[in-house]
Amino acid sequence: MDRKYSLGEYIDIINKALGDSVYAAKDGQDYITEAMRYSLENGGKRVRPVLTLEFCRVCGADIDNAIPFACAVEMIHTYSLIHDDLPCMDNDDYRRGKPSCHKKFGEEYALLAGDGLLTLAFETALDGQTSVTDANKVKAISVLARLAGVDGMVGGQVLDLQSEGTSPSLEKLQTIDRLKTGALIKSAVLLGCYAANVNDKKLLKSAEEYAACIGIAFQIVDDILDVTSDSETLGKPVGSDIKNEKITYVSLMGIDNAKAEVRALTDRAVKALDAFDGDTSFLKEFAVKLADRNK
Structure with a gap:
């Protein structure tokens, strides 16, 4: 319970658990489980499940309690990426440097x-x-269903699609990202708390504040990298926001102001952790790493 884990250890635990979770299918259905496994095992930063495990640990419980929740959050995140890459959505041929699910298995199987x-x-x-x-x-299940659905990630995707070719305000953009990106991160930290049987409203509120801040910061960094990085570094096409005429934090604020906002949000996230008695150094460092990432 008191043991601390490194980021690499967490990722190894998550990857093994994810691999074990996709069970063998019956004859004739194994092609779809192959597509599911391909997408799950195609790298990724594992941000959300790492947060689930670490919040469980910080709240004083064994991380084994949180592994099923952590896998569930990552599965939902991965499903959203598969669908985002489809021709009817972002139409991206590559994800994390490898062919997107629909390019390898076909659109119909990617959807399934x-x-x-x-x-x-x-x-x-x-x-x-x-x-x-x-x-x-x-x-936990209620939070996960709600924040992955119309009141969260799906709703944010709808608003994002509707904003293409328009000029949404900064406030509207923040609403989109709070739902599209932030909602699943929020579910990840709350599930970590619930895995530790935490019901203290103050702690849950502080966990939500941390998630909200790093969620928006994460999206701002994505917007910055979309114009400053390259496809080889990111492992996916860059410039898609411009191609799809999307309004971003960079287009609204400029790169310098966008970077300043990332720093401010990261500071707020770190401050929110003061409510916890457990050692939160990992979560503080994690927030900074997400803000400073180059891919």
Whole structure:
């Protein structure tokens, strides 16, 4: 319970658990599980599941409690990436330096692979936990469903699509990203707390504040990298925001002001951790790493 983990250790734990979660399919269905596994195992920073595990640890519980929740969050994130890459959405041929799911398996199977990961997420979330109370399991599933749906990630994607070719305000852009990117990060930290059977409203509110700040900061950094980086470094096409006529933080604020906003949000995220009694040094350093990343 008191053991601290490195980022690399967390990623290894998550990758193994994800690999174990995609079980063998019946004859004739293995092609879709291959597509699901391909997308899950195609690298990634594992930001969301890492947060789930670390918030569970900070709140005083064994991270084993949180592994099913962590896998569920990453499955939902991965399903969203599969669907984002489809021709009807962002039409991206590469993801993390490899062919997108639809380029390798076909559009119809990519669509179904995303659907499969979404449903497997909820099955996985309820698997194997013995120390999490039933009440907190229900809270966790409710939060995950809501923040992955119309009130969260899906709703943010809708607003993002509707904003193409328009000139949304900074406030509207923040609303889009609070839902599209921030909602699933919020669910990740809350599920970590629920895995530790935390019900203290002050702690949950502080966890939400941390998530909200790094969620917006994460998206601003994405916008900055879309105009300052290259496809080889990012492992995906750059310049898609300009191509799709999307308004971004860079286009509204300029690069320098966007970078300043990232620093301010990171400071707020670090401050929010003061509410926790446990060692939050990992979470503080993690927020800074996300702000300083180059891919």
